[in-house]
Amino acid sequence: MAKDKPAEGDAPKKGKGKLIIIIVVVVLLLGGGGAGGYFYFAGGEEEAPAPEPGIVVALEPITINLADGHFLKVSIALQATAEAHEEPDGSKALDLMISQFSNKSVAELSSNEAREEAKKKLKEAVAEAYEGEVMDLYFTEFVMQ
Template sequence: MAAPAVPVETAEAAEVAPVRKSKKKLLVIVGLLVLLAGGGGAGAWFLTAGGPDAPKEEPPKAPVYLPLETFTVNLQGAEQQFLQTDITLQVSDPAQVDAIKAHMPRVRSRLLTLLSGKQAGELVTAADKKKLAQEILAQVRQPFDPKGKPQQVDDVLFTSFVIQ
């Protein structure tokens, strides 16, 4: 007997069905690759903060310190008490060091006046010393000339602090 004749449509449909499956798989694979590549590119962009056009952060500048000569003053009060302290100024740049050194007699005068006006009881706690550091900072920042610019002093550091 002869094999039943397969209609032409059925034979074509059988050939087309596997092709559709492979095209579908191919589209899914290509879609996943595009998605992964896009995600990887976006991740790289975020990690490099926008690429080579992004502004570069400069490393922080090393601090510049200016140690002052030791201050020894009589403190106010009924008892005869003395304060001996070493102070170091932290400034923004070496130009500020030169400006302060050029006016050191004025700086020392301002600080001696400030320190000698204190009583021993005002300088006991850490909070008292922080307050004194802020007062010293205000004195040193004042312009040396009537129309001059204030000094750029960032911090006042006590390297020695003795009350007797």
């Protein structure tokens, strides 16, 4: 008679094993579905291609009074996009340079990192001012005294 009855400990182990497998499969399916949905909806946005470069317009050098009494002689060249209808007028860029650099000191502009940061900010301001017709700018002269 003892052989006819299954042990009480055996029955719950078989049920728990199947339950654990089912839970693991469900969790994997939900995780995979969630990840797939994320990549499907997030990855659907493609970046706009970079604009084609157009002409480069060199501007005349200007001298700017710095905040600490020193001077900065700087000139830039504007890289227009191919879609630009005409050569960009440099007056907006010159005004932005004066606005940006006149409140800086020699110490704030003396390191390469500081100049690159200033160039980055100026580039963003120029791109906004020219409404996408200018894609880059280059320092062709940068002298402090």
